[in-house]
Amino acid sequence: MSWFTIVRKRLPGVVMVVIGVSLITFIISHLIPGDPARLIAGDRATDEIVAAIRTKLGLDLPLYQQYWNYLVGLVHGDLGTSIRTGRPVLEDIAAFFPATLELALVALVLATVVGIPLGVLSAVYRNKPIDQLVRTISVTGISTPAFWLGLGLIVLFYGRLGWFPGGGRLEQGMAPPTDITGLFLVDALLTWNIPVFLNALKHLVLPAFTLGFVHLGVVARQIRSAMLEQLGEDYVRTARAFGLSRWAVVFRQALPNALIPSVTVLGLALGDLLYGAVLTETVFGWPGMGAYVVESIQALDFPAVMGFAVVVSFAYVLVNLLVDLLYRWLDPRITGVT
Numbered sequence: 001m002s003w004f005t006i007v008r009k010r011l012p013g014v015v016m017v018v019i020g021v022s023l024i025t026f027i028i029s030h031l032i033p034g035d036p037a038r039l040i041a042g043d044r045a046t047d048e049i050v051a052a053i054r055t056k057l058g059l060d061l062p063l064y065q066q067y068w069n070y071l072v073g074l075v076h077g078d079l080g081t082s083i084r085t086g087r088p089v090l091e092d093i094a095a096f097f098p099a100t101l102e103l104a105l106v107a108l109v110l111a112t113v114v115g116i117p118l119g120v121l122s123a124v125y126r127n128k129p130i131d132q133l134v135r136t137i138s139v140t141g142i143s144t145p146a147f148w149l150g151l152g153l154i155v156l157f158y159g160r161l162g163w164f165p166g167g168g169r170l171e172q173g174m175a176p177p178t179d180i181t182g183l184f185l186v187d188a189l190l191t192w193n194i195p196v197f198l199n200a201l202k203h204l205v206l207p208a209f210t211l212g213f214v215h216l217g218v219v220a221r222q223i224r225s226a227m228l229e230q231l232g233e234d235y236v237r238t239a240r241a242f243g244l245s246r247w248a249v250v251f252r253q254a255l256p257n258a259l260i261p262s263v264t265v266l267g268l269a270l271g272d273l274l275y276g277a278v279l280t281e282t283v284f285g286w287p288g289m290g291a292y293v294v295e296s297i298q299a300l301d302f303p304a305v306m307g308f309a310v311v312v313s314f315a316y317v318l319v320n321l322l323v324d325l326l327y328r329w330l331d332p333r334i335t336g337v338t
Contacts, residue, residue, distance in 0.1 A: 037051075083300070107212030120223060154284070
């Protein structure tokens with residue numbers, strides 16, 4: 001099955017997911033008690049002013065009409081206008097999304113770079129002390145609340161030791177790099193601005209570790225399980241019989257095969273990290289979509305909340321599509337679409 005066929009078969013699912021997420025978010029948003037028009041006008045505004053604002057925002061229309069108008073705009077790439085900022089939601093998301101994406105990518109790299117070796121060691125030394133340690137770390141990562149871990153890291157590494165900053169993307173007063181991609185690390189490297197790169201990296205350590213710690217445990221457990229399965233296969237015993245060393249078999253034979261099923265976990269982890277960044281960004285004062293959507297929820301900014309949900313859901317589905325394509329690249333024998 002060609003890559004084009006895989007993409008074509010996935011497109012209807014992408015559309016249905018976006019419509020479903022937008023509908024659910026719309027219903028939940030309008031079930032929340034409160035009046036956005038009253039929040040904008042203020043407590044002392046007259047009923048006439050509030051009614052005029054409600055008419056201007058289209059909040060006086062029936063709910064089905066409001067949702068239909070939103071879908072029509074969505075087809076044309078219009079996510080609506082933010083009630084809180086007065087700007088198009090797409091512009092707001094474009095401004096905040098790079099910070100969230102950078103945080104999620106660094107957290108994913110951290111979870112991958114640390115989780116894979118831990119999973120390999122846990123499988124090779126099964127039921128040994130190192131295996132027990134890795135499994136303890138995995139369970140701890142999966143069960144630790146992000147807000148608790150984030151606050152603890154701030155108290156220890158910022159408040160007590162002073163090793164890392166407590167929030168923000170850059171040191172106060174430091175100019176950001178030339179805007180090319182919106183990712184400070186990438187832009188700083190492209191412009192060879194090493195001081196900004198190092199400062200941005202330092203600011204990323206605590207929030208990226210907080211966000212990636214849960215998925216570090218997931219990756220380690222997945223790799224351990226896949227490695228144990230591969231190490232029990234006949235080809236591993238054959239390779240050992242031909243005189244290959246233990247670690248040569250692990251890294252050249254078993255690990256590449258164990259990574260194939262782990263691609264799904266890593267792909268889904270990126271989507272989870274985009275959603276999970278909301279809480280982490282709030283704890284660390286990270287200026288990304290998390291802070292944007294929290295402020296929008298507090299202001300009952302329905303278009304902004306729905307825009308966030310639609311964009312992240314689309315990114316989630318897109319990552320799943322890329323995982324399918326990556327499967328075919330890693331193993332051409334895989335022809336079906338799951």
